[in-house]
Amino acid sequence: GAGVSQSPSNKVTEKGKDVELRCDPISGHTALYWYRQSLGQGLEFLIYFQGNSAPDKSGLPSDRFSAERTGGSVSTLTIQRTQQEDSAVYLCASSPQPRGQSDTQYFGPGTRLTVL
């Protein structure tokens, strides 16, 4: 079946502009995660959605970052007033079960964001 998809695959923007990154999780997956991967680094947790529960935003680096998940499916990560340090690959993952029942996370291909 279809995996996690993300769009766009690449995004180049100017400093100060807002950007929106989209994630389509695997159908039926209730949990959705956003991570950030800076060049040559590991993955850094940003935010987590589980069903209708309040999202875990503990990883968001600043209030310029926000995310929403509509209808329990598609998610959008928004970065306002982008800075050069926001340049990274933004990865989305989804998980099939409610929390505690399965921890397997399936990742999308990522969106490479470059802020000039």
Added chain:
Amino acid sequence: GENVEQHPSTLSVQEGDSAVIKCTYSDSASNYFPWYKQELGKGPQLIIDIRSNVGEKKDQRIAVTLNKTAKHFSLHITETQPEDSAVYFCAASISGTASKLTFGTGTRLQVTL
């Protein structure tokens, strides 16, 4: 919070040899440990995982071992092949909570002919 350290950062082996990547974690409450393989330009793919109720798990040429007392776990790849060349990440999480993964910094494995 959880901290995961991963070594080595780069590893070069000859085809057919074994490769071992080691990780340590700090939070004794962590009980789920997946390993991901990331090829250039792609997202990480789960290759194997282990939970804290077992000490070892094997899947063909890949195995993972876990030492809860020492808080470390390792990935073992036997009979390496060129297609094993990639960046490997270990991770840890606490099952039953948000299950957000804390990742190591990655190991770039190069399998040479």
